Amino acid sequence: MLRYxxxxxxxxxxxxxxxxxxxxxxxxxxxxxxxxxxxxxxxxPTFTLPLVMDPAQRFDSHSMAGxxxxxxxxxxxxxxxxxxxxxxxxxxxxxxxxxxxxxxKDDNAEANRYLAQLGNPYQTVVADAEGRVAIDWxxxxxxxxxxxxxxxxxxxxxxxxxxxxxxxxxxxxxVSQQGGAP
Amino acid sequence: MIPELGTLAMVIxxxxxxAQGFFGIAGAHWNRQSWMQAVGTAVTGVWVFVTFAFGILTxxxxxxxxxxxxxxxxxxxxxxxxxxIAAVWGAHEGSLLLWxxxxxxxxxxxxxxSKSLPVAFRARVLGVLGVIxxxxxxxTLLTSSPFLREIPAKLEGADLNPIxxxxxxxxxxxxxYMGYVGTSVAFAFAIAAMLSGRIDPSWSRWTRPWTxxxxxxxxxxxxxxxxxxxxxxxxxxWWFWDPxxxxxxxxxxxxxxxxxxxxxxxKRGLFKSWTLLLAIFAFSLSLVxxxxxxxxxxxxxxxxxSDPQRGxxxxxxxxxxxxxxxxxxxxxAPSLKMDGGFETVxxxxxxxxxxxxxxxxxxxxxLGTLWPLFMDMFNLGKISVGPPYFNIVFLVPTLPLLVxxxxxxxxxxxxxxxxxxxxxxxxxxxxxxxxxxxxTLGFYHSIGLPLTVVGFAGGLFVMGSALVDPVxxxxxxxxxxxxxxxxxxxxxxxxxxxxGISGVASYKIEKDVSMGPGDSTQIAGxxxxxxDTRTNVPGPNYVATQANVEITRDGxxxxxLSTEKRQFKIQSMPMxxxxxxxxxxxxxxxxxxxxxxxxxxxxxxxxxxxxxxxxIGAVIVALGGLIAMMDRRYRAxxxxxEPATDAGAAGRVA
Numbered sequence: 001m002l003r004y005x006x007x008x009x010x011x012x013x014x015x016x017x018x019x020x021x022x023x024x025x026x027x028x029x030x031x032x033x034x035x036x037x038x039x040x041x042x043x044x045p046t047f048t049l050p051l052v053m054d055p056a057q058r059f060d061s062h063s064m065a066g067x068x069x070x071x072x073x074x075x076x077x078x079x080x081x082x083x084x085x086x087x088x089x090x091x092x093x094x095x096x097x098x099x100x101x102x103x104x105k106d107d108n109a110e111a112n113r114y115l116a117q118l119g120n121p122y123q124t125v126v127a128d129a130e131g132r133v134a135i136d137w138x139x140x141x142x143x144x145x146x147x148x149x150x151x152x153x154x155x156x157x158x159x160x161x162x163x164x165x166x167x168x169x170x171x172x173x174x175v176s177q178q179g180g181a182p
Numbered sequence: 183m184i185p186e187l188g189t190l191a192m193v194i195x196x197x198x199x200x201a202q203g204f205f206g207i208a209g210a211h212w213n214r215q216s217w218m219q220a221v222g223t224a225v226t227g228v229w230v231f232v233t234f235a236f237g238i239l240t241x242x243x244x245x246x247x248x249x250x251x252x253x254x255x256x257x258x259x260x261x262x263x264x265x266x267i268a269a270v271w272g273a274h275e276g277s278l279l280l281w282x283x284x285x286x287x288x289x290x291x292x293x294x295x296s297k298s299l300p301v302a303f304r305a306r307v308l309g310v311l312g313v314i315x316x317x318x319x320x321x322t323l324l325t326s327s328p329f330l331r332e333i334p335a336k337l338e339g340a341d342l343n344p345i346x347x348x349x350x351x352x353x354x355x356x357x358x359y360m361g362y363v364g365t366s367v368a369f370a371f372a373i374a375a376m377l378s379g380r381i382d383p384s385w386s387r388w389t390r391p392w393t394x395x396x397x398x399x400x401x402x403x404x405x406x407x408x409x410x411x412x413x414x415x416x417x418x419x420w421w422f423w424d425p426x427x428x429x430x431x432x433x434x435x436x437x438x439x440x441x442x443x444x445x446x447x448x449k450r451g452l453f454k455s456w457t458l459l460l461a462i463f464a465f466s467l468s469l470v471x472x473x474x475x476x477x478x479x480x481x482x483x484x485x486x487x488s489d490p491q492r493g494x495x496x497x498x499x500x501x502x503x504x505x506x507x508x509x510x511x512x513x514x515a516p517s518l519k520m521d522g523g524f525e526t527v528x529x530x531x532x533x534x535x536x537x538x539x540x541x542x543x544x545x546x547x548x549l550g551t552l553w554p555l556f557m558d559m560f561n562l563g564k565i566s567v568g569p570p571y572f573n574i575v576f577l578v579p580t581l582p583l584l585v586x587x588x589x590x591x592x593x594x595x596x597x598x599x600x601x602x603x604x605x606x607x608x609x610x611x612x613x614x615x616x617x618x619x620x621x622t623l624g625f626y627h628s629i630g631l632p633l634t635v636v637g638f639a640g641g642l643f644v645m646g647s648a649l650v651d652p653v654x655x656x657x658x659x660x661x662x663x664x665x666x667x668x669x670x671x672x673x674x675x676x677x678x679x680x681x682g683i684s685g686v687a688s689y690k691i692e693k694d695v696s697m698g699p700g701d702s703t704q705i706a707g708x709x710x711x712x713x714d715t716r717t718n719v720p721g722p723n724y725v726a727t728q729a730n731v732e733i734t735r736d737g738x739x740x741x742x743l744s745t746e747k748r749q750f751k752i753q754s755m756p757m758x759x760x761x762x763x764x765x766x767x768x769x770x771x772x773x774x775x776x777x778x779x780x781x782x783x784x785x786x787x788x789x790x791x792x793x794x795x796x797x798i799g800a801v802i803v804a805l806g807g808l809i810a811m812m813d814r815r816y817r818a819x820x821x822x823x824e825p826a827t828d829a830g831a832a833g834r835v836a
Contacts, residue, residue, distance in 0.1 A: 004515045007459060008508035011466070015501045017552070021479045021559055022493045030558060130779075 039154040044071070044146070045136035049126035052103050052111045059126045061100075064148070068178045069098045070171075071146040072122070072162070073134055075106045076114045078142040084161035088121035091167055097175060101125035104134050104142055147171050150178055185250050185329040188238035192323055195231035195286070198224050199315035202289075206309020207377065210302040218305035225293040225308055228315060229286040236283045239328055240270050249335035252276060252328040258341035258752050260723035268352035269342040274476060274492075275328035277355060281472075282318050284356070284363045285311065292367060292392070299388060306374035307367075314366050317499045325492045341723060341752035350410040358403030358430055362468040364396020365433055368440060369465035372458045373507055376514040386448035386457065391816040393444060393461075397437040398807035404430050405800035413760050418692065418771045418788045420796055423572040428551045429471030435544040436464035439537045446533050449595055452524065455515035456537070462511060466504045467544065473500050479555055525597040532590030539579040539586075546575035577633065584640035584680065587673055588647035606650065614642035622688075626791070630688030637684030645677030668810025672803045679799025685792025692789075694775070698782040706789040708770060709734045715783070724748040726759070729774045729783060733763060745774040769793050 024030035039045075048060045072088065074081040092099045101122035103111045108127055115125065128134055137146065147156040155174045158166055202224035209217030239252075243266045248254040256269045256276070271280040289311040296304050322328075345351075371389040375381045382388075407430065412420045421427065440460040447457045473479075477493025524530035550567040588610070592603045600607075618638035622629055629635065648670045655662045691705045702711040713730040720726075726746040733740040743761030750757065763770040768791045775784030 004455075004512040005509075007462075008505055008512055011504045011508055012501075014470075014552075015497065015505065017556065017559065018473065018477070018479065018493075018497050018500075021555055022477060022497060024559070025479065025493075026491070 039138060039146075040157060042154060044148045044152055044154045045133070047102075047126075047128075047133040047136065049102070049128055049133060052101075052108055052115075052125040052127045055108060055127065059100075059124050064098070064100065065152060066150055067098060068150055068175055069100055069123075069148050071100050071102060071137070071148060073102045073104050073128075073137065073139050073142050073144045075104045075142050076110045077106065080161045081143045082118070084143055084163070085118050085121070087161075087163050087167075089119050091162070091164065092121040092123075095167070095172075095175065098123040102133060102137075103127050104139065105129065105131045147174055149174075184238060184247065185242060185331060188235045188242075188329040189323070189327060191231045191235040191238070192319060192327070192329075195228050195235065195282075196316065196319040196323060198227040198231065199286075199312045199319055202228060202312030203309050203316055204312075206305045206307075206312055208309075210305045210309065210374075210377070213302065215301070218301050221305050221308045221312075222293050224312065225286075225289045228312070229290040232279075232283050232286045232319075235329075236270070236279055239276060239279060240267055243267065243269055246339065248337065248339050249331055249333070250328070251330050251332035254332055254336040254339045256342050257339040258723060259338060260751070261339075261342055261347075262722050264349070264352060265342055265347050268346070271355050272342050272346050275322070275326045277359075278318065278322045278326050279328055280356065281359055281363060282315065282322060284359045285315055285318065285366060288360075288364055288367050288396075289315070292370075296388070300382070303374055303378065303382065306377050307370045310370035310373045311366060314370075314503070317502070321492075321495050321499060325495050339752075341750065344724070344748070344750040344757045345414070347723075348410060348414050350406050351414070354403060354406040354410055357399055357406055361396050361398075361400025361403050361437075362430070362433060362471065364392070364399055365437060365461075365464040365468045367392040367396060368437075368461040369507070372461035373510065376458065376507075376510050379514060379517070381447075381454055381458075381518060383451065386444045387815065389461070390441070390444045390448060391811045391813075393437060393441055393464075394807045394811045397434070397441055398804045398811070400430070400434050400437060401800055401804040401807065404434060405797050405804075408800075409797050412793070413762055414757075418760070418773070418786065418790065420686070420793065423550075423569050425551050426471075426475050428547050428572075429467075429474050432544045432547055432551075433464050433467040433471060435540050435547070436460060436467050439540040439544075440464050442533045442536050442540075446530055450524070450530060452530060453534075453537075454518040455511075458511060458515065458518075460537070460541075462504070462507045463541075463544075466500075466507075467548070469496075469500050469503060470548075473497060474551070524595075527593065527600060528598045529590065529593040529595045532586055532593050535586055536583065536590065539583050543576060543579045546579075547572065550575065581633070581636065581640060584644055584676075587676065588640075588643045591647055591651070591669070591673060607647065610646040610650070611639075611643050614639045614646060617642050626689050628689070630684075634684055634688040637680055637688075641677040641680035641684060643677070644680070645674050648674040648677065663813060665810050665813040665815070668806045668808070668813070670806070671809055672806025675799045675802030675804075675806055677799070678795050678802055682792050682795030682797075682799055686790050686796070689791045690789060690793075693787045695785055695787065696778055696782045697785045698780075703785075703787060705787055706768075707735055708740060708789065710770075710772065710785075710787050712783075712785070719746065721748060723752065724750045724757075727774070727777075729772075729785070731761065731772050731785075733770055741770065743770070743772045745772045747774045764794065766794075767791060 021030060044061070046061045048058050051057045051059055070092075088099065091097075099122045101124070103125055106127065106129070108129075111125070111127070137144075143161060145158045145162050146154055149155050155178075156170055158170060202221055205217040205224060206221045208214075209221065242250050242253050243257050244263065246253070246257065246259060248257075252273070252275050256272050257266055261269065269276070271277040289308060292311065293308055296307065299307075368389055371385070371392070375385050404427075407427070408420045411422065412418065440457065443453050443457045443460055446453045473493070473496045477496060479493065550571050553567050589600070589607060592598075592607065593600060615635070618635050621638055622635055652662055652667060652670050693703065693705050695703050697703065697712040699712055699714045702709050704710070711732045711734065713732055715730070716728045718725055719728045726748040728744050728746045731743045731745065733743065741763035743763055745761040746759040748757045748759055758773050758775070760771055760773040762772075768789060771786075771788035771790055773786040775786060778784055
């Protein structure tokens with residue numbers, strides 16, 4: 001009899017796994033869609049790109065050495081970026097962590113108009129017109145936000161519109177581990 | 183008013199399905215003739231009302247009734263009629279209605295074609311199908327009704343996911359569901375047998391044609407899905423081991439094992455409890471697939487919009503059916519004893535090995551599919567299990583299976599004297615190896631991958647071995663039963679399929695290049711000349727950029743291909759439409775990629791030798807199933823073992 005019960009017990013165990021998975025997805029402690037970037041824990045890709053505000057000048061990511069900072073990949077063509085824009089503005093103001101914006105495959109004039117209209121959360125915004133740097137960062141789609149440590153390592157990545165809640169949960173603890181904003 | 187009629191029809195169908203379940207199972211239990219006779223009427227009623235509801239949803243799509251949320255989300259004024267109809271099953275809610283429609287159709291077919299079965303057995307089978315219907319209809323009504331209104335109504339729909347706007351994908355889900363849901367029939371037969379506490383000697387003969395029918399639909403459905411992925415996703419791959427693909431492949435493996443084990447149970451009265459277990463597994467794996475696709479526990483490119491609430495409901499259904507049936511199994515199976523033994527070398531032992539290998543493959547694929555979820559659950563890290571794992575767990579059991587298949591077809595029941603056939607089998611094997619070497623070294627000038635020769639030789643061996651029996655009988659003017667012919671055809675198809683895989687896996691050439699008008703690239707002796715591009719090519723609901731490519735070989739023109747990048751207007755999603763030149767021995771595949779600026783484009787060029795044989799093989803396999811299903815003995819009337827059946831049977835399915 002017991003031998004014949006094995007399949008039923010295995011099915012119950014499988015059901016329990018499914019139940020816990022659904023339960024954790026339901027209360028938000030499990031996110032199967034979260035994609036962990038292979039970059040996490042590794043050196044952040046370096047880049048030198050022209051500024052959106054003044055393409056004659058270039059920004060070198062080495063200038064951020066020794067600081068905790070955020071890299072946010074966005075574009076004026078991306079509706080979810082518009083959605084997170086207000087949160088970016090308030091987060092950059094409240095936390096004091098510098099935000100570096102990478103304007104991905106975009107039109108410079110449009111980007112300037114967008115920032116003038118909606119406000120500018122970024123300390124620096126650079127134009128990645130060809131999308132090469134975004135490839136180095138392994139960007140799937142905009143917006144994506146990265147946190148970089150003082151010694152230049154990628155600490156965290158978030159794909160999708162950033163919110164205060166996401167910041168508080170994912171980024172804030174890492175920033176305080178680094179000794180807070182510079 | 184119209185969509186409310188749809189909801190009403192579903193509610194009536196739910197009540198009738200409950201009646202079908204109750205009268206079927208309770209009627210047989212307490213031996214109430216009038217209850218059992220009511221079951222057939224209930225089955226017809228369920229079918230009529232579900233079909234009515236299905237018709238209403240289809241009608242709402244045709245007339246653009248955007249007051250229905252489901253229609254507004256999945257259709258658009260510019261969507262062509264064919265895709266408006268296919269959009270009915272284009273997302274979660276409607277595809278669930280399709281599930282129920284197909285379930286009720288299977289039940290109706292069983293009711294029509296099983297009048298010669300003992301009344302109580304037939305009532306139980308239909309009763310079990312009724313209980314399944316209750317589960318899924320209430321799931322639809324309570325969590326996923328496609329008939330819900332959206333007020334105020336949208337003026338324009340959000341369009342069908344562009345990825346689904348394709349002829350193959352319009353018929354792929356119905357075919358696949360026929361297979362998925364069809365496994366419920368074998369399941370119902372198994373449960374009916376266990377409820378009655380005994381397996382009728384004819385039980386497997388009744389179950390076999392239904393199992394084969396469902397398995398055949400599943401085969402065609404999976405093949406269509408693979409074919410679609412090949413030309414529509416623009417990657418040129420034909421199988422990705424995606425969780426959703428695995429969800430369809432696992433029931434296929436279990437059904438394949440079931441068909442073979444049913445053969446043993448029918449001919450020799452052996453493997454009874456194993457056969458019952460497989461019937462439960464095949465349906466359970468279909469349910470697990472449904473759960474995985476719709477609950478959002480796994481990440482997949484095909485997954486429906488997910489919702490843990492719905493997931494809980496399906497999980498409840500899943501546990502009820504699977505754990506319930508397995509408990510019933512644990513209770514009844516010990517009383518099923520074997521009616522006899524068999525020798526080590528016999529058809530039985532070959533089929534036993536076949537079952538063990540198919541079952542192991544299904545379990546290993548299940549393990550790989552669920553492993554990421556398991557790791558994630560216990561915070562052991564996020565991983566994805568990909569082709570390297572699946573290719574191995576698939577190849578290791580299936581290569582021996584090819585040899586077993588080739589030899590086992592010639593083994594007799596009880597005790598096989600393979601010696602008489604050994605000489606011929608060795609000759610076929612030798613010929614297959616020789617031909618495999620000619621193909622690899624002679625034709626492709628390379629030994630390919632480590633398993634290339636094994637693959638070609640295995641495929642050829644099975645094809646040759648499958649032909650022996652039909653050819654011998656034809657030559658001796660002996661008749662061949664449809665059942666035997668079907669087996670030979672299906673096994674021949676497997677050989678063709680294996681040759682296709684071996685060819686494309688070993689000798690494909692894929693090249694991603696940057697090209698502009700006037701550029702040309704060579705692969706596998708073919709020259710791909712990028713002629714020109716045309717922008718703003720209008721489609722019904724998209725605008726395309728088209729690239730024209732001319733392919734030549736040794737200066738002679740082989741084909742003109744055009745490939746498009748389609749920008750869908752509403753969902754603003756770019757889709758690649760590949761250009762493919764087909765010949766008997768290869769496909770040439772061109773897909774347009776991104777605009778790199780400066781009049782250059784990224785282009786994906788591929789040479790795919792023998793790739794067509796993968797799907798041709800699958801179709802031959804399904805054809806074998808169709809032939810076997812039509813065997814004469816499945817249509818013969820069985821002696822009626824219980825009295826007073828005919829009075830009700832006549833009027834039952836009116």
